[in-house]
Amino acid sequence: MNTHIALQPSPWRRWHALRAGLLLVAALAGPGAWAAPTDSADFVEQLxxxxxxxxxAQANDDALAMLAAARVMAETGAARSRSDPQQPGEPLADAYFDRAEAxxxxxxxLAALIADARAARLRHSRAGGDVRTSVVLGGGRLRVRLNYTLGQRARFGIDPDPTDSVTLRVLGPGQELLCELSTQREQRGYVxxxxLPQQAGDTTILILNPNPRAVEVMYFHN
Structure with missing residues (x-):
């Protein structure tokens, strides 16, 4: 009896096919394909x-993969948080394009592809959220101070590793509690x-890490 056995693609081949398709879409799509994220969930997923x-890309010395990363980052419109003392407001994609060139x-x-993609970002740039990545020591907390416009909706979110429980706490100018959320209760990982700011002055944001080890947390805000 003849038995036909269908060979399954190896994990390497599946990844190679996925990567090829992803890079083609992310790195070579025309300017019309640039699309800003529609909500926070899309924004976080693209980040x-x-x-x-x-x-x-960095681990594999892959310029094309880094270019794809730069294109995806550019589509978010993300910029360095104004809480970052190093070049606040700088588009995060710029650093990715620089790495791709290196x-x-x-x-x-590849240089021509990178130059075209960088020019497309400048032509089709969109406003996104402010973003910064920081490390919160085990059992410690990170304090961020921001000033928001009165009467305009304020937003602040955190996206740690999904396996880590991290708490976000927002205090108003009078140290009143405005919001407190824990990633432990959210399946999506970020919170x-x-x-709506009602008082003038700085808002204090606390990112609390109850874990015994340090945790890397990406935070984003308007």
Missing amino acids: RLARRLAAY LARGRAD ECEW
């Missing part, structure tokens, strides 16, 4: 994708506080 692609090492074909 995660860009960071994963960038980590892969990894390309003078290859003319986001929204409120």
